[in-house]
Amino acid sequence: MRILVASLVLFLAGCPTTSRTTEINAPTPAGGVPSNLVLRSYDVPNNGAQRMRGVLRELMWFGSDGKDSNKYVGRADVGPDGRLIVLAPESVHEGVKNLVASVTANPVKEPGTVRIDYWVVSGSPGKSEAPGANLQEVGPALTEVEKNDGPMAFALIEKLSVSSLSNERGSMDGRDTHVRQFTNVVDDSITADIDIERFGQKLQTRVRIKPGTLTVLASAGMTTRTEGKDSTDTTRTIYFLVRAATDAR
Numbered sequence: 068m069r070i071l072v073a074s075l076v077l078f079l080a081g082c083p084t085t086s087r088t089t090e091i092n093a094p095t096p097a098g099g100v101p102s103n104l105v106l107r108s109y110d111v112p113n114n115g116a117q118r119m120r121g122v123l124r125e126l127m128w129f130g131s132d133g134k135d136s137n138k139y140v141g142r143a144d145v146g147p148d149g150r151l152i153v154l155a156p157e158s159v160h161e162g163v164k165n166l167v168a169s170v171t172a173n174p175v176k177e178p179g180t181v182r183i184d185y186w187v188v189s190g191s192p193g194k195s196e197a198p199g200a201n202l203q204e205v206g207p208a209l210t211e212v213e214k215n216d217g218p219m220a221f222a223l224i225e226k227l228s229v230s231s232l233s234n235e236r237g238s239m240d241g242r243d244t245h246v247r248q249f250t251n252v253v254d255d256s257i258t259a260d261i262d263i264e265r266f267g268q269k270l271q272t273r274v275r276i277k278p279g280t281l282t283v284l285a286s287a288g289m290t291t292r293t294e295g296k297d298s299t300d301t302t303r304t305i306y307f308l309v310r311a312a313t314d315a316r
Contacts, residue, residue: 103156103157104141104154104155104156105154105155105156105157105160106152106153106154107152107153107160107163108146108150108151108152108153109150109151109152109153109163109164109167110150110151110167111150111151111167111170111171112170112171112174113170113174114149115170115174116145116149116150116151117145117232117235118232118233118234119143119151119166119167119170120143120144120145120151120234121232121233121234121235122166122234123141123143123153123163123166124139124143125234125249127139127140127141127142127143127155127159140155140156140159141153141154141155141156141159142154142155143155151167179232179313179314180230180231180232180313180314181230181231181232181233181250181252181257181259181311181312181313181314182228182229182230182311182312182313182314183228183229183230183237183248183250183259183261183309183310183311184226184227184228184309184310184311185225185226185227185228185229185244185246185263185307185308185309186202186205186223186225186226186306186307186308186309187223187224187225187226187227187243187244187265187305187306187307188202188205188209188221188222188223188224188305188306188307188308189221189222189224189289189303189304189305189306190209190212190216190219190220190221190303190304190305190306191219191220191222191302191303192216192217192218192219192302193218193219193220194218194220196220196221198221199221199222199223201223201226202221202222202223205281205308205310207281208281208282208283208308209221211283212283212286212306216286216304219304224243224244224305225241225242225243225244227239227241227244227246229246229248231248231249231250233250233251233252233313234249234250234251235249235250236248236249237249237250243265243266243292244263244264244265245263245264245265246261246262246263247261247262247263248260248261248262250311252313255277255278256275256276256277256278257275257276257277257278257311257313258273258274258275258276259273259274259275259276259309259311260272260273261273261274261284261309263284263307265290265305266290266291266292266297267290267297268287268290268305270284270285270307272284272285274309276309276310276311278311278312278313279310279311279312280310280311281308281309281310282308282309282310283306283307283308284307284308284309285306285307286304286305286306286307287304287305288300288301288303288304288305289303289304289305290305
């Protein structure tokens with residue numbers, strides 16, 4: 068795992084960077100916690116430590132052992148002084164140094180909060196009607212849906228909004244819908260990993276969204292729940308729509 072993580076980041080151009088080191092040499096206890104961990108802190112320019120933390124957390128993750136157990140090759144966080152703090156084997160720190168050096172040599176504008184609005188909408192075939200007041204803001208996207216699927220009568224099932232930092236995760240459990248997101252802002256567009264679950268229906272996708280643009284992520288036969296049992300309503304279609312925006316610093 069150490070070699071893999073190092074190879075993911077060592078391709079970046081390197082130059083010297085300021086860091087502080089604390090070695091942890093405690094014996095490995097039962098449970099497999101490694102004893103070769105080194106604690107270092109790094110100065111990341113332009114207040115970039117938080118964003119770097121998000122990148123490193125994704126690189127260091129190697130899967131899940133279960134609902135509440137995840138495997139990481141190291142840990143990263145931001146200290147009270149704004150410095151990036153990394154606890155990992157020495158080979159991982161070599162890659163972290165080069166990653167920090169690349170950011171220092173090629174500074175980028177640090178994005179603020181990324182907000183994604185979610186609309187869960189049902190559509191019933193038939194005479195087209197003007198969307199209700201709670202669907203006015205997604206009216207243009209619904210018009211495009213009708214061009215593909217025919218005249219529809221639309222109704223809002225649920226709307227959710229989740230805000231998170233770039234390169235960080237956000238989640239929300241709504242009334243019936245559960246959403247998870249991981250966002251990254253690059254070149255004025257937003258790349259988002261989105262998971263949506265509702266009554267046994269699951270959507271997992273990665274999309275690139277232009278801020279302010281409405282996107283229809285998916286559609287499917289609508290599932291409803293009655294007395295704890297899920298059933299498919301063949302007379303209606305469910306649509307998942309999103310719109311993203313950034314609060315750039």
